[in-house]
């Protein structure tokens with residue numbers, strides 16, 4: 657979906673790639689690797705992690721892609737949990753959960769990631785409240801396929817969810833004076849609070865970010881410019897955004 661180029665610009669090589677769509681196919685792929693003594697790396701359709709974590713060692717290795725292992729999302733309303741295939745994208749998961757009048761308590765800032773990829777890398781949003789802003793702290797179960805002849809298993813992730821809520825967000829662009837004293841208070845006061853610091857501009861952007869009831873007005877949508885450009889396949893738009901970002905960073909001494 658979002659093709660990535662590795663930082664060293666070289667390709668990853670593997671002896672074989674499998675694209676399982678079901679648990680059964682996934683188990684078969686792991687069994688094949690086990691039988692042929694191949695090392696396994698899992699790759700997602702996003703590869704949002706910039707280092708080559710998913711790159712295998714070469715001809716002694718096999719890739720298992722979760723790009724097509726993304727159909728099941730099951731909400732268990734009584735348990736306040738949702739179980740998803742590991743290749744499900746964060747956006748698909750959020751949409752399904754919200755449709756059923758629930759919310760994920762936390763998520764990273766970028767939605768173009770798979771549920772298992774983000775859990776594997778400790779991805780997080782902001783929050784010190786409750787269980788905090790790391791998604792893995794909201795995981796209540798993971799089923800793994802392991803390479804043992806008698807084993808069986810599934811590759812799903814079960815997350816806790818909450819009754820649906822919206823978030824009320826206000827940005828305050830202000831002086832960075834006393835930032836070091838303010839951040840603790842800010843984190844305690846605002847459940848999803850966040851601060852972006854631009855030292856060369858002597859500016860701090862405090863995000864006042866609190867949960868609101870689901871019935872307050874507003875559509876609860878925060879659209880990314882980059883996502884809109886990606887969807888409309890606007891290459892010019894993306895180039896212009898990149899130019900503007902670069903010019904802005906130069907102007908601010910890289911923030």
Ligand SMILES: Cc1cc2nc3c(=O)[nH]c(=O)nc-3n(C[C@H](O)[C@H](O)[C@H](O)COP(=O)(O)OP(=O)(O)OC[C@H]3O[C@@H](n4cnc5c(N)ncnc54)[C@H](O)[C@@H]3O)c2cc1C
Pocket residue numbers: 697698699700701702703704705706709710722742743764765766768769770771772773774775776777778779780781811
């Ligand atoms: C624009 C952007 C913004 C971001 N913002 C944030 C943010 O706000 N907060 C934050 O914490 N992170 C952020 N990240 C980082 C991102 O959340 C992580 O890199 C995340 O791992 C990406 O998920 P992915 O599905 O692309 O995983 P990948 O990068 O494809 O994989 C990550 C790792 O997980 C392993 N893996 C994936 N699926 C499985 C599986 N089914 N079984 C076993 N192993 C598996 C892979 O082998 C690899 O080692 C951002 C990244 C981008 C590109």
